[in-house]
Amino acid sequence: MTFAESLEGGGVERAMLRMAAGWLARGHRVTLALGACEGPLAAELPAGIELITLGSPRYSSLLGLPRFVRQVDPDVLFCPGNYYTAAAALVRLRLGRRCPPIIAKVSNALVRPEMSRLVAWGYRRWLRLHPRFLDRVVAMTPAMARETAAEMAMPADRVSIIANPPAERIPAAAPIALPKGRYIVGVGRLALQKRWDRLIDALPRLADRSIRLVLLGEGSARTALEAQVARLGLGDRVLMPGHVGDPLPALKAATVAALTSDYEGVPGVVREALSQGTPVVATESSVAVRELIDSPALGTVIAREDGDALVAALNDWLKPNHPRPAPRADESDSVGAYLALFSRLARQRVA
Helix, strand or coil: CCCEECCCHHHHHHHHHHHHHHHHHHCCCCCCECCCCHHHHHHHHCCCCCEHHHHHHHHHHHHHHHHHHHHHHHCCCCCCHHHHHHHEEEHHHHHHHHHEEEEEEECCCCCCCCCCCHHHHHHHHHHCCCCCCCCCEEEEHHHHHHHHHHHHHHHHHEEEEECCCCCCCCCCCCCCCCCCCCEEECCCCCCCHHHHHHHHHHHHHCCCCCCCEEEEECCHHHHHHHHHHHCCCCCCCCEEEECCCCCCHHHHHHHEEEECCCCCCCCHHHHEEEHHCCCCCEEEECCHHHCCCCCCCCCEEEEEHHHHHHHHHHHHHHCCCCCCCCCCCCCCHHHHHHHHHHHHHHHHHCC
């Protein structure tokens, strides 16, 4: 059993649906509890999944999750990201010894430099409570596993390393109207965390003034970003078409992909861009970024607040005839690794 607020779109929920599809394909029963079954990702719900609707697309709807976990009595409960661990803690508190094993994936950074001192103190205290209600934590890279063990004080034998399943083309997805000529692409929610304003600020400073920017995603920062584009007179160079069903064609056709976030977990868009042979310019928003961009031939990692370095890196990759990296294949069996972990924990519960 797994759960989420809604299907409005996001890397956490999209990865969860990919894994659920894999678990179903291998003959397992999968139950998904949603605050509300709405949003663009609803088109990606795998056939055969059992749905429970909690009544509202708000986090507060997850207060009703313990009742449904008790009814379904799953072998394991999968928490798809650390954004959702408060709901997992509630399930453990309400069900006590009747609670199934809870496995949570670390989907976002555990070290948050943008937080105020008081908020950061509270966040660290919250993280230190996680070993009390989580049976196992899954990190997506070795560096994230080390950060998890340190920040959550989670014993190393309760931290597993499993990557997200690789993105695959979605033939039924609506095509994207891409610009003619060369462009930079950013993929992710239009949210403050992503700091797309840095990328928009860099655009008029590029050597090639014909380069366009395509931002794929939707979110609460759209109005502010549109105002920034208008203020800089970039209306003919910046496209924000909203959420797209399949970003891989846009990533493949781009000259360079950019990630300008303040913080990330293990940014899936980096892996997706590299799988298409597209270089990436990324801020050092996660300990995992340098694990993914582990060669100068794949992209450039810059400091978060260094706007000059961002412009320089983009200019470098936008040079005519700059060699692109070879597409990086991902042959890991993430679905199988998760199922093996689930089986071990379920057997321990039975014992």
